[in-house]
Amino acid sequence: xxxxxxxxxxxxxxxxxxxxxxxxxxxxxxxxxxxxxxxxxxxxxxxxxxxxxxxxxxxxxxxxxxxxxxxxxxxxxxxxxxxxxxxxxxxxxxxxxxxxxxxxxxxxxxxxxxxxxx
Amino acid sequence: xxxxxxxxxxxxxxxxxxxxxxxxxxxxxxxxxxxxxxxxxxxxxxxxxxxxxxxxxxxxxxxxxxxxxxxxxxxxxxxxxxxxxxxxxxxxxxxxxxxxxxxxxxxxxxxxxxxxxxxxxxxxxxxxxxxxxxxxxxxxxxxxxxxxxxxxxxxxxxxxxxxxxxxxxxxxxxxxxxxxxxxxxxxxxxxxxxxxxxxxxxxxxxxxxxxxxxxxxxxxxxxxxxxxxxxxxxxxxxxxxxxxxxxxxxxxxxxxxxxxxxxxxxxxxxxxxxxxxxxxxxxxxxxxxxxxxxxxxxxxxxxxxxxxxxxxxxxxxxxxxxxxxxxxxxxxxxxxxx
Numbered sequence: 001x002x003x004x005x006x007x008x009x010x011x012x013x014x015x016x017x018x019x020x021x022x023x024x025x026x027x028x029x030x031x032x033x034x035x036x037x038x039x040x041x042x043x044x045x046x047x048x049x050x051x052x053x054x055x056x057x058x059x060x061x062x063x064x065x066x067x068x069x070x071x072x073x074x075x076x077x078x079x080x081x082x083x084x085x086x087x088x089x090x091x092x093x094x095x096x097x098x099x100x101x102x103x104x105x106x107x108x109x110x111x112x113x114x115x116x117x118x
Numbered sequence: 119x120x121x122x123x124x125x126x127x128x129x130x131x132x133x134x135x136x137x138x139x140x141x142x143x144x145x146x147x148x149x150x151x152x153x154x155x156x157x158x159x160x161x162x163x164x165x166x167x168x169x170x171x172x173x174x175x176x177x178x179x180x181x182x183x184x185x186x187x188x189x190x191x192x193x194x195x196x197x198x199x200x201x202x203x204x205x206x207x208x209x210x211x212x213x214x215x216x217x218x219x220x221x222x223x224x225x226x227x228x229x230x231x232x233x234x235x236x237x238x239x240x241x242x243x244x245x246x247x248x249x250x251x252x253x254x255x256x257x258x259x260x261x262x263x264x265x266x267x268x269x270x271x272x273x274x275x276x277x278x279x280x281x282x283x284x285x286x287x288x289x290x291x292x293x294x295x296x297x298x299x300x301x302x303x304x305x306x307x308x309x310x311x312x313x314x315x316x317x318x319x320x321x322x323x324x325x326x327x328x329x330x331x332x333x334x335x336x337x338x339x340x341x342x343x344x345x346x347x348x349x350x351x352x353x354x355x356x357x358x359x360x361x362x363x364x365x366x367x368x369x370x371x372x373x374x375x376x377x378x379x380x381x382x383x384x385x386x387x388x389x390x391x392x393x394x395x396x397x398x399x400x401x402x403x404x405x406x407x408x409x410x411x412x413x414x415x416x417x418x419x420x421x422x423x424x425x426x427x428x429x430x431x432x433x434x435x436x437x438x439x440x441x442x443x444x445x446x447x448x449x450x451x452x453x454x455x456x
Contacts, residue, residue, distance in 0.1 A: 021275055025316055028274050114270040116144070116163040116260050116285075 002056055009055025013062040032063060039067025044075075069094045124338025127305040133455050134243035135296025137250075138189035139407035142181045144259065144285030147396075147404065150385045155408035156286070157184060163260060163285060171209055174258040174287075177400075178203070178214030181287040182252055185407075189250075189291045196220050196291070197248035200235035202227060203256045203399055204283075205265060210256055220252075229324075229353050230307070230428030231255040232288060232403040233447030237304040239292045240449070249294050255426075256287035257398030266317065266433055279319040281355045281381060281397035282390075288403025290411070299414045303450035305335040309430065311443040317436050320429040320444075321358025321381075321394055327444035328354060328427045329365035335423065335448045336371055343373045347419035350410065351446065352402035352426035353381035355394030380405035380426075402426035410451075420453040 013035075020031050042048040048068045051059040059065055073093020077085025091098070121129050141156045148159030158180070167173045178201065186193055199218065202225035203210035215222055227234035235253035242248050260270060262283040268274040292301065310330050314323035328351045336342060343349065354362055359379045366373055380402045381395035406424055413419060427446040436442075 022277070025318075028268065028272070114260070116146075117270065 005054055006056050006058030008058065009051055010058030010062055013059075013064060017063075035063035036067040036070075039064030040071040041067070043068045043071040066094065066097070069097070124334070126308070126334055127303055127338035128241065129303050129339070130240060130244045130301065132244055132294070133300035133302045133452075134240045134292040134294065135298050135300050136290050136411065136451070137293040137296040138185050139288070139290045139411040140181050140185035140188055141288045141404040141408040142177050142184070142286060143400070143404050143408075146259075146282075146390065147284055147286055147384060150390060152384055152405065152409045155412055156404060157408070160285070163258075170258050170261040170264065171205060171213070174203065174205065174210035174256055174261050175214035177258065177285075177287040178211055178254065178256050179217070181256070181289045182215070182218070182254055185252060185254075185289040185291055189293075191250060191291065193218060193220055196250050196252055198223060198239070198242060199252045199254065200225055200239045200242075201252070201254040201256075201289075202231040202235065204228065204262050210258070210261070211254075214256075227399075227426070227445060227447065228428030228430050229257070229397055229399050229401060230426040230445050230447050231399040232406060233352070233424065233426035233449055234306075236290065236292070236301065236424075236449050237306055237447055240301040240304060243292050243294055251292050252289055253292060254287060254289035255399035255403040257283050257285070257400035259283045259285045259398075262398055266436075276393055277318045278393050279316070279321065279355075279357050281320060281353060281394045282385065282392035283398035284353075284384060284396045284401040284404065286400035286404040288400065288405070288407030290407055298455075299411070299451050299453050300455050301449055302452050302455050303335070303339055303448075305331055305338060305448040307331040307446040307448070309443045309445050311441055313441045315436075315439065315441045317429075317431060317442065319357065319394075320397065320442065321353075321355040322361055323358075323429050323442040324427040324444040324446065325354055325358040325361035326365060328352075328358070328362045328425055328446040329369075331425055331446040331448045332362075332366050332373070332423070333369045333371065335450075339450075343371055343376060346373075346376055346421050346423050348410075348422040349373050349377050350383075350405075350422065350424055351377075351379045351381075352428070353395065353397035354379045354427055355381045355397065356387065357394050358427075383409065414451065414453060417453065422451050424449045424451055
């Protein structure tokens with residue numbers, strides 16, 4: 001059942017992205033930033049947590065999930081150490097993901113070369 | 119001496135002859151409907167080099183070597199090269215031609231470059247400034263994606279209006295004397311910008327420029343669509359082609375039965391997933407040097423109007439939200455001239 005829930009939430013997020021690609025002139029980079037910011041804003045308003053509770057990885061893995069983690073980390077850190085936490089908390093909470101992204105991208109760049117599309 | 123006629127056209131008194139043509143294309147172009155017309159079809163898009171840019175330079179170099187060879191000339195016989203591409207500072211052309219000992223004019227007309235190089239080459243010959251010149255243009259799918267759209271690694275989805283940059287180089291040699299086909303008229307285009315901003319729909323941006331050049335060509339020369347066997351634009355693609363047709367029709371010229379587009383001809387949209395069609399400097403260049411030139415020699419057509427079309431934006435102008443200024447240069451090519 002967890003898989004079905006994750007599929008539903010993750011799928012809805014991706015469908016929204018696909019509709020934006022197909023129906024608007026937004027370039028992929030803008031959609032990417034929009035989704036991350038949206039995730040952070042929704043969490044700030046308390047609206048993203050229910051999605052995570054329901055959909056699990058379906059809500060945390062897509063782009064808004066990264067915004068959610070940034071906002072959540074910042075809020076938690078503010079509770080612990082005060083206002084300074086707003087600056088440190090976001091990256092602290094997402095550091096594993098960011099480091100993994102940099103490391104794996106680096107490894108992929110070493111091993112693979114870009115190829116022409118067919 | 120050549121005459122300037124009407125608003126923006128030139129009629130050559132001694133039409134230069136296109137004495138040879140050569141084309142090199144990538145494997146996708148080789149698998150397309152025109153595949154058998156090209157001289158060399160590459161299987162490796164890098165052509166043994168370690169970057170897309172170097173591969174495109176090699177395309178330029180090898181194609182020009184071949185076109186000179188095909189004309190039974192040596193590089194010493196060529197007085198000028200007119201060439202261009204889509205990379206920053208024309209690196210494909212300049213790096214590809216640095217080993218040649220031939221004076222060089224680098225041209226940027228975006229995808230209209232083949233029309234520009236043929237027009238300027240023809241003027242140079244008719245003006246008596248040279249006996250032989252090379253006109254060339256090139257593009258490379260991977261280099262162009264990287265420069266103008268998105269890095270290949272990003273795997274971005276392409277909308278249906280987007281075109282597919284042709285990997286290829288097409289070159290011709292223009293000579294003072296020869297058996298033809300001849301360049302008899304040119305109508306260099308004006309920059310037209312109707313405010314289209316979507317770089318994924320360049321056909322729509324370029325269509326008004328193509329239509330403007332075609333209409334002015336008819337008005338300046340007094341010719342009508344009946345005078346041509348084929349009117350073929352560079353890379354409007356399926357979307358832009360229909361728009362251009364409509365715009366030309368509004369001015370009272372019906373070209374529908376003889377109108378085509380190199381971008382539509384070069385790929386099979388149904389099986390090759392190229393969406394709107396081929397684009398890039400190489401699109402019109404290889405279609406002319408491969409398909410059109412050979413079929414004119416076979417007398418399939420005896421008089422054509424070749425109109426490479428270019429979208430003159432830069433990656434920076436797109437990011438800053440600018441619209442896409444466009445241009446189209448018409449070159450009339452005929453098997454006989456009187």
